[in-house]
Amino acid sequence: MAQLGFSAPETEGNARQIALHGRLTIAHVQHIAADLAALSPAGQHLTIDLGALTRIDTAGALLVHRLMQRWQAAGIDVTLAGESADALRLITEVGRLDAPMTLRQRPRSYVVARLERIGKATISAVADAGSFLAFVGQTMIVLVNTLIGRRKFRFNAFIHQCEQIGVNALGIVGLLLFLVGIVVAQQGAVQLRQFGAEIFTVNLIGRATTRELGILLTAIMVAGRSASAFAAQIGSMKLHQEVDAMETIGMSPAEALVIPRVLAMALMLTLIGFFGTFMALLGGGLFVWVSLDMPPITYVQRLQEVIPMSDFVIGTVKAPAFGIVIATMGCYQGFQVHGNAEAVGTRTTRAVVEIDFCRHRSRCVFRRLLLGAGL
Structure with a gap:
């Protein structure tokens, strides 16, 4: 057959x-x-x-x-x-x-394809902005309720995050800012030597580090170190449905995961920003002592003369603002993880990249406020 x-x-x-x-x-x-x-x-x-x-x-x-x-x-x-x-x-x-399948038609031209991509990117950006603002609003509500005592403040989690964010970062932040202070002093001395104004190297070191470089580089280091960790930790909890389990038993994820990180970041970034500024001044002082033969006591006296209080205030005010932005963005990206483990890496990267943009915008806002206040 x-x-x-x-x-x-x-x-x-x-x-x-x-x-x-x-x-x-x-x-x-x-x-x-x-x-x-x-x-x-x-x-x-x-x-x-x-x-x-x-x-x-x-x-x-x-x-x-x-x-x-x-x-x-x-x-x-x-x-x-x-x-x-x-x-x-x-x-x-x-x-x-056995049903017909609708295939996506190819764009008619390169211009149409580019406009389509721009439109999709715009819609995605607006949706992300709305989602982030909603997350910030929810976080602020929980934060206010925590501060006035209507929600429980998780002190143990706060102390743990302070250790992870601040204490464990002292080494790398101190080393980086110490080297930056030396580099700023060396480059400044080389350029000012052409005009016989090497003494003003102290002015450059003092004002640049206390007003901008100290807190800025510290914030960059902490963003790359801690914000990415926040996104990865919360993202892993999302994948393992631990966040859903917290909501099921009536526990607020914002209260348990976000608030301790935001408060710890605001506090510790201020402290390690001050520490980083001190290490940058120390590195610059070491250079001018060795290269310019300026005694340490003279260096300290010159710093007291050339650094106005406004520079210290500006650097101190920006630190907690940067800390809130960094922690909020890191936690937000962690909560956006869905699907598989690849999303954790994607959101971790976005947490650091988008923080740079948010930090730049916050710097502009605070600079305008301080200029308006006469600082």
């Missing part, structure tokens, strides 16, 4: 019958597909006998379904006969899934 075949249609009045036999599988359907397609619909009823089939797979089920579909489209009633339960279930499932 052949692997697959069918009998010629038998006609009884207005009824016709086709009997398939053998193995109706993907390896054999091509032998009869053309012959079945060549049959012209005729009569009022068609019966497809599957009783002699020894095997049928998805390709065979699709062939039977398409044959039935073509004859039914011609107005002929089609029924199956002798089919097994498995064959009937397979043909039914293939028929259910």
Whole structure:
């Protein structure tokens, strides 16, 4: 017996019958597909006998379904006969899934494609901005309720975050700012030596580090170190459904995860910013002592003379503002993790990248406020 075949249609009045036999599988359907397609619909009823089939797979089920579909489209009633339960279930499932697929049309031109990408990016940016503002609003509500005592302040979590953010970062922040102080002093001395004004190297070191470089570089280091950690930690909790479990038992994720990190970041960034500024001044003092033969006591006296209180105030005010932005963005990106572990890496990267933009905008705002106050 052949692997697959069918009998010629038998006609009884207005009824016709086709009997398939053998193995109706993907390896054999091509032998009869053309012959079945060549049959012209005729009569009022068609019966497809599957009783002699020894095997049928998805390709065979699709062939039977398409044959039935073509004859039914011609107005002929089609029924199956002798089919097994498995064959009937397979043909039914293939028929259910046999639907046209809408393919995305290619853009008509490069300009249309670019405009489409710009539009999608704009919509995504607006949606992200709205989601972030909603997260900030929710965080502020929980923070106010915590400060006035309506919500529990998790002191142990706060102390733990202070240790992770501040104490464990002292080494890298101190080393970086110490080297930056040396570099600023060296570059400033080289340029000022051309005009015989090396003494003003102290002015450059003092004002640059206390007003901008000290807190700015500290914030960059903390953002790369702690904000990424916030996003990864909360993102992992999202993937393991720990955040959903907290909500199920009535615990607020903002209260337990966000508030301790925001408060700890605001406090510790102020402290380690001051520490980083001190290390930068120390590095600059070491350079001017070795290279310019300026005694340390003279260096300290010059710093007292050239650094106005406004520079110290500006640096101190920006520190907690940067800390709130860094912690909020890191936590927000962690809560946006969905899907798989790849999303954790993506959101961790975005936490650091978007912090740079937010920090720049906050610097502009605070600078305008301070200038308006006469500082």
